[in-house]
Amino acid sequence: MVLVYIDHEDQQLKSSSLEAMSYGAALAKQLGVTAEALVLGTTPATLSDLGKQGASKVHHVAVDTLNHLDVKVNSTVIAEAATQLNATVLIFAHNINGKALAPAVAVKLKAGLVTGASSLPKTENGFIVTKTVFSGKAFASVKIATPIKIIAINQNCYGIHAADNVAEVIPMSFNIPSPSVKMTLVEKVKGELPLTEASLVVSGGRGLKGPENWGILLDLAKELGAATACSRPVSDSDWRPHHEHVGQTGIQIAPNLYIAIGISGAIQHLAGVNRSKTIVVINKDPEAPFFKAADYGVVGDAFEVVPALTAALKNSK
Amino acid sequence: MKILVCISKTPDTTAKIAFTEGNTKLDENGIQWIINPYDEWYSLVRAIEHKEKDPTTIIHLVTVGGADVEPIIRKALALGGDEAIRVNLQSNDSFTVASQIAAVAKNGAYDLIFTGKETIDYNSASIGSMVAAILDLPYISLANHFTLNGNDAIIKREIEGGEETNEVSLPVVVSCQKGMAEQRIPNMRGIMAARTKPLHVQEPIACDETTQVMQYELPPAKQGVKLVAPDNMDELVRLLKEEAKVI
Ligand SMILES: Cc1cc2nc3c(=O)[nH]c(=O)nc-3n(C[C@H](O)[C@H](O)[C@H](O)COP(=O)(O)OP(=O)(O)OC[C@H]3O[C@@H](n4cnc5c(N)ncnc54)[C@H](O)[C@@H]3O)c2cc1C
Ligand SMILES: Nc1ncnc2c1ncn2[C@@H]1O[C@H](COP(=O)(O)O)[C@@H](O)[C@H]1O
Numbered sequence: 001m002v003l004v005y006i007d008h009e010d011q012q013l014k015s016s017s018l019e020a021m022s023y024g025a026a027l028a029k030q031l032g033v034t035a036e037a038l039v040l041g042t043t044p045a046t047l048s049d050l051g052k053q054g055a056s057k058v059h060h061v062a063v064d065t066l067n068h069l070d071v072k073v074n075s076t077v078i079a080e081a082a083t084q085l086n087a088t089v090l091i092f093a094h095n096i097n098g099k100a101l102a103p104a105v106a107v108k109l110k111a112g113l114v115t116g117a118s119s120l121p122k123t124e125n126g127f128i129v130t131k132t133v134f135s136g137k138a139f140a141s142v143k144i145a146t147p148i149k150i151i152a153i154n155q156n157c158y159g160i161h162a163a164d165n166v167a168e169v170i171p172m173s174f175n176i177p178s179p180s181v182k183m184t185l186v187e188k189v190k191g192e193l194p195l196t197e198a199s200l201v202v203s204g205g206r207g208l209k210g211p212e213n214w215g216i217l218l219d220l221a222k223e224l225g226a227a228t229a230c231s232r233p234v235s236d237s238d239w240r241p242h243h244e245h246v247g248q249t250g251i252q253i254a255p256n257l258y259i260a261i262g263i264s265g266a267i268q269h270l271a272g273v274n275r276s277k278t279i280v281v282i283n284k285d286p287e288a289p290f291f292k293a294a295d296y297g298v299v300g301d302a303f304e305v306v307p308a309l310t311a312a313l314k315n316s317k
Numbered sequence: 318m319k320i321l322v323c324i325s326k327t328p329d330t331t332a333k334i335a336f337t338e339g340n341t342k343l344d345e346n347g348i349q350w351i352i353n354p355y356d357e358w359y360s361l362v363r364a365i366e367h368k369e370k371d372p373t374t375i376i377h378l379v380t381v382g383g384a385d386v387e388p389i390i391r392k393a394l395a396l397g398g399d400e401a402i403r404v405n406l407q408s409n410d411s412f413t414v415a416s417q418i419a420a421v422a423k424n425g426a427y428d429l430i431f432t433g434k435e436t437i438d439y440n441s442a443s444i445g446s447m448v449a450a451i452l453d454l455p456y457i458s459l460a461n462h463f464t465l466n467g468n469d470a471i472i473k474r475e476i477e478g479g480e481e482t483n484e485v486s487l488p489v490v491v492s493c494q495k496g497m498a499e500q501r502i503p504n505m506r507g508i509m510a511a512r513t514k515p516l517h518v519q520e521p522i523a524c525d526e527t528t529q530v531m532q533y534e535l536p537p538a539k540q541g542v543k544l545v546a547p548d549n550m551d552e553l554v555r556l557l558k559e560e561a562k563v564i
Contacts, residue, residue: 014477072453099442141530184482192478257564298544300547308548309554312551
């Protein structure tokens with residue numbers, strides 16, 4: 001059985017987890033087994049809806065202390081559930097919680113782990129998973145040699161696909177170990193879409209000259225319903241908040257659309273965005289290296305092009 | 318306070334990646350090796366900052382790798398740290414590497430174990446969580462701020478769309494990222510001192526690899542950029558809607 005760990009936040013299931021469910025369902029079909037889901041904690045989301053991504057059952061440990069990520073505790077619960085349910089493959093989204101949990105679960109189940117998977121495994125001859133390496137500059141095929149296998153999939157690599165199962169929700173109960181960490185404060189950026197969950201991203205670099213010029217970028221992002229990002233020097237100079245910094249040393253994203261405005265396209269910047277499906281580059285320098293990595297390019301002054309693009313989007317509605 | 322800092326070696330961030338031997342090995346020709354940026358800038362420097370405040374702090378560095386990692390570990394010693402341990406094993410299997418680090422950690426009875434958030438070559442982001450699981454310790458990932466209050470660590474970590482503060486009793490394993498500390502460059506005194514700091518080499522504990530890299534592959538080249546005239550944004554909108562189908 002393929003067991004998919006489903007994450008939730010802000011009263012909804014994360015889209016990266018729905019994608020993991022679709023991936024798990026496709027893998028289960030390939031292996032001729034069922035795909036089931038595991039949810040920890042409490043959420044008002046309708047769990048039987050996971051059938052729409054191919055789950056036949058949803059196992060639910062409805063204990064609200066599990067809503068908070070305590071890696072030691074939550075990984076123990078996941079590993080015990082997987083053992084009770086006889087899961088042979090576990091799927092996680094390679095998001096913040098998945099990155100923390102999957103390796104700990106792998107240790108507990110003595111399972112081989114591949115994180116950052118970018119496509120479905122090849123299973124005719126062994127079990128081989130392709131993952132991104134060198135910050136998106138290459139792929140590696142990795143063979144998992146253990147009886148139980150764990151895969152953490154890159155966000156936006158597979159997509160969310162519709163199925164028409166109705167999943168049965170089955171409560172599970174455990175003796176939950178006592179917490180190992182105490183959460184004392186949560187600070188969320190209000191009203192903004194988290195960058196890692198966004199499918200459209202508009203990003204600005206030093207070419208915008210100063211924080212006072214960000215209005216044109218924000219207008220475009222608003223028109224598109226996109227999240228905003230920036231290059232490292234921009235966040236280093238405090239023109240934009242640090243959580244917007246994408247790249248090798250910032251966060252890595254893979255949206256459907258990345259629009260880069262006044263960013264030169266240094267290799268360290270590309271390492272954070274090169275898995276984007278479509279890249280649009282707006283830069284006044286035709287020699288800017290970013291054009292080599294772009295699908296669409298506009299050679300021009302951002303201060304003219306960006307407002308024109310926003311206006312064109314408005315007109316097209 | 319005893320801190321263990323995990324140090325790994327990676328190709329320089331600007332390295333051009335290519336493969337040899339039927340795409341089974343990284344082509345090391347012309348590659349400059351560096352300390353993995355997260356290990357250097359954030360976890361090691363944060364440990365050094367702590368030692369500067371509390372000189373009784375002992376910092377050990379650990380690396381799992383062949384003799385070729387020694388220049389990197391010397392550079393890390395030049396930044397700071399008292400001693401280094403190299404476990405003489407080359408492996409790309411996270412569990413194998415984590416098992417070696419856990420064995421070193423168990424021997425040294427450390428209060429704190431720092432790793433980077435991920436290596437920029439294999440991008441596994443796994444070692445810290447695995448070390449914590451092997452040692453049955455609490456684990457905090459993606460830390461961007463760290464302070465100590467007696468025997469408790471107060472750690473801010475990234476969550477989706479924000480930050481969260483956690484309190485945890487030592488010992489704990491922490492994966493470090495931007496925000497933990499400011500990047501430094503080693504000075505002459507540090508470089509001289511590093512030459513005589515102890516670098517212990519020890520043989521690995523027995524451990525079966527759970528995964529194995531079979532082959533590498535470069536991504537298909539981009540089709541080439543389609544240029545749109547700056548005064549024709551209607552066309553760009555059309556392309557994004559009808560061709561790329563992303564909006
Ligand atoms: C180890 C290491 C790690 C790094 N990690 C990261 C990282 O994670 N993320 C990151 O972003 N960088 C990172 N960097 C820095 C990176 O090398 C570049 O310096 C940085 O990305 C450049 O930012 P930029 O493109 O905004 O600025 P610049 O390189 O200064 O580019 C500005 C661009 O704007 C264009 N421009 C200027 N005026 C206009 C205008 N009016 N209209 C349109 N275009 C205009 C220019 O032609 C130019 O191409 C790292 C560097 C190192 C050494
Ligand atoms: N071979 C190694 N030796 C010592 N530490 C390592 C090694 N590989 C990874 N690490 C540590 O684990 C972190 C995460 O690495 P990874 O899980 O491989 O992405 C790195 O930032 C290092 O701090």
